[in-house]
Amino acid sequence: MSTIPENLRFAKSHEWVLDNGDGTVTLGVSDHAQELLGDVVFVELPELERVLEVGEEFSLVESVKAASDIYSPVAGEVIAVNDALDDAPETVNEDPYGDGWIAKIKLADASELNDLLDATAYAAIVAESE
Template structure:
């Protein structure tokens, strides 16, 4: 978990952000979120070029249990989406922090990262 501890930040709504160090981030959902959803059967991806606003929904994940909005943890422009999820949405369950990413976003305000939680703080929030 060391790579997650050092390289990922989390929103209270269970999304993660991995800072690529070049003004872009990858976004996905946390291990906890995919566990709560159960088996993912569909991911509605944003469109390349979409503008995200932190705190607003930008994707949707459907599982055998429910459908859940995915909220943008940062504001910016969607540069790429994980098209592999179209054919293999279960990747969100199998590899939420690696192959299960949803979108690559160019940050409009790098300070958005300061509003997110460290891994340790995120884990503590799950215990509340």
């Protein structure tokens, strides 16, 4: 069973959001998503200063099985990307909620976080798909 940290919010499309408490969030893919993908071999990072809308594709994760678009669960501006994934994309598999983060976003509207799933609701979605 996938790990689902209580301090994160989730999109139905399996992205996680960490509220950094300063108007920014960190985004990545859930443990469940990385398990479905298999061994990650490449992560296409978004451009810095790119402005994202909710649901907009902002990254691509390629694995030995497939390539999967990653969608932004919130609107805002990309303020940081995880350049370490260029040399070590497998970090998404090894530590999806830590060093495997993809981007940091300056939120356009912090209230959008309320539209995301908490860990319990996300766990229910994962359980339905298994």
